[in-house]
Amino acid sequence: xxxxxxxxxxxxVFKGAPVELKCNYSYSGSPExxxxxxxxxxxxxxxxxxxxxxxxxxxxxxxxxGETSFHLKKPFAQEEDSAMYYCxxxxxxxxxSYGKLTFGQGTILTVHP
Amino acid sequence: xxxxxxxxxxxIKTRGQQVTLRCSPISGHKSVSWYxxxxxxxxxxxxxxxxxxxxxxxxxxxxFSARQFPNYSSELNVNALLLGDSALYLCASSFxxxxxxxxxxxxxxxx
Numbered sequence: 651x652x653x654x655x656x657x658x659x660x661x662x663v664f665k666g667a668p669v670e671l672k673c674n675y676s677y678s679g680s681p682e683x684x685x686x687x688x689x690x691x692x693x694x695x696x697x698x699x700x701x702x703x704x705x706x707x708x709x710x711x712x713x714x715x716g717e718t719s720f721h722l723k724k725p726f727a728q729e730e731d732s733a734m735y736y737c738x739x740x741x742x743x744x745x746x747s748y749g750k751l752t753f754g755q756g757t758i759l760t761v762h763p
Numbered sequence: 764x765x766x767x768x769x770x771x772x773x774x775i776k777t778r779g780q781q782v783t784l785r786c787s788p789i790s791g792h793k794s795v796s797w798y799x800x801x802x803x804x805x806x807x808x809x810x811x812x813x814x815x816x817x818x819x820x821x822x823x824x825x826x827f828s829a830r831q832f833p834n835y836s837s838e839l840n841v842n843a844l845l846l847g848d849s850a851l852y853l854c855a856s857s858f859x860x861x862x863x864x865x866x867x868x869x870x871x872x873x874x
Contacts (some may be wrong), residue, residue, distance in 0.1 A: 652807075693766075694806070694853065694865040702810075736805050750819045751863060753795070753805030 652677040654739050662716035663696030664762050671722040671757050673711075682740040683713055683720040684751070689733045697735070698723075707731070718756050727761045734758050766828040767856050767866035773846050775872045783867045784839045787854030794818075795837040797829055806853055806870060812837055841871075849873045 653676040660693040663669050674682060685697040698706045700713040700720060711722045720737060764775045768787045776782050788795050794813040796807035811819035812831035828857050835856075841848055855863035
């Protein structure tokens with residue numbers, strides 16, 4: 651079975667402050683981890699994936715297999731970062747559910763001016 | 764490219780009725796997945812289809828079914844609707860494995 655946990659439903663920071671959105675996962679195999687973002691009145695879109703190891707809009711995320719975590723970080727938050735963020739995992743459950751994404755419950759990030 | 768398109772955008776049905784939701788993937792994408800998103804929760808995987816074959820099924824009752832057509836568009840059917848089926852239904856298409864692009868969703872309300 652696979653599970654994704656985002657412990658914070660709400661996160662508020664001020665503009666320019668660092669932000670970290672937490673994500674922990676449970677999966678017995680080798681997972682692929684993603685962060686998806688949903689801005690107000692827009693569709694869910696991919697922010698970044700761990701295998702690409704790139705920074706998008708100043709966000710980075712490192713997969714820590716020892717701690718089974720994939721926290722999303724940004725050193726200086728901007729007001730336009732306010733959105734709903736979902737951590738997601740993809741793996742194969744015993745060879746089935748090919749390409750299935752398991753999402754966490756999401757964290758609403760609010761960046762105050 | 765218009766991206767993944769879903770129809771209708773909103774739908775109201777009565778308990779016990781049946782509903783069909785439609786999804787057109789991004790051109791060139793052969794994989795389509797369906798998710799249910801209940802208010803306050805993350806999307807939950809329902810089905811994945813690739814090249815018209817079911818490749819994955821989530822933990823949903825048999826009242827939920829889907830299919831993919833030769834042009835890679837897809838339909839999700841839900842029979843004998845329950846109040847608890849009220850949710851946002853999301854369709855996602857993929858070209859590369861796991862990089863899913865989502866539609867705007869269909870908001871289903873069961874009364």
